Amino acid sequence: MNIERLKFESSESTAVQIERDLREAIIRLDLTPGAKLSEQEIATKLGVSRQPVREALIALSKSKLVSVRPNRGTVVSRISARQMMESRFVREAIETAVAARACANFDPWIRSTIDDILGRQEEAVQKQDYHLFRKEDEQFHLAIATGAGCTLAWSVIADVKAHIDRVCNLQLRKLDSLGKLMREHQAIIEAIDQREPDKAVAAMRTHLNGILSDLPRIEADNPELFE
Structure with a gap:
């Protein structure tokens, strides 16, 4: 231990x-x-x-x-695919609503900090540092919730997402994952900047659903970690 x-x-x-x-x-x-x-x-x-x-x-x-x-x-506890799926469902419901709200009103100072977060994520992609990327991923989603005035929503997400995070940690170790997730973040913030709620919701949903397609491979590659 x-x-x-x-x-x-x-x-x-x-x-x-x-x-x-x-x-x-x-x-x-x-x-x-x-x-x-x-x-x-x-x-x-x-x-x-x-x-x-x-x-x-x-x-x-x-x-x-x-x-x-x-x-x-x-x-x-071993990773439960069922609990992870339930947590992802809750997270998607909340974060897509947050993304839509962000298009209507977003704190400009928080928006400026997101550029710094994306910059650090870009460095993490270059270094293939998935621990740093995950840390900045959390900061990215927190910043969107904060900028949209939805910090309570983030506190709910933070309480349930640990089951997703363990699978995400395995997902991020795949060499092409970091760049893909980086592009998804850029699409989300671009839609928010353009004040296009439908586009922001779709970009957020695509981002959060990516783990679903990777889950069978992750579970097959790491059977000892799952229930």
Whole structure:
């Protein structure tokens, strides 16, 4: 189990920090599906008591990212294609509506930050740095929601998308994926700039549905990671 990436920020409670960083480790597949998680081991490495670790694991179990088994310990849940599909359905419903709203009214300062995000994504494409690309992908979608005045919508998406993110992490490792996703981002923001809601909705839907065509290949290539 690799928990070396865990870090603390004083503005958050210890349990929230541990949950956040374990979640990220699970999404990045640093903690692989089926891996056993020890409360005591995590607590010892972080220099904390077991209580905040227990709280973090309970929170992750509610998101179905880990399975807490009485008398058998806690393990990282295997990827569920069904849960991923349900999460993608929710995300598409919300983000296409956000894209349409962005065409009607979009904060100009937030719009300027999107150019910086796309610039960093372009660098990630050139370096084939899929971890950086995924980080900036999240910033891109957050910026659209924020610019459209829909930050609450993003908080709902953020709560359900972890199941998609693990599959996305595998998708991004395919050499031609980064460039394709980059072009899709550019199409979305172009439609928003042109104030064309139908075009923005279609571009967002195309972007979010891309993972559906890749899912059979991803699952076939990584059977040990899936239920």
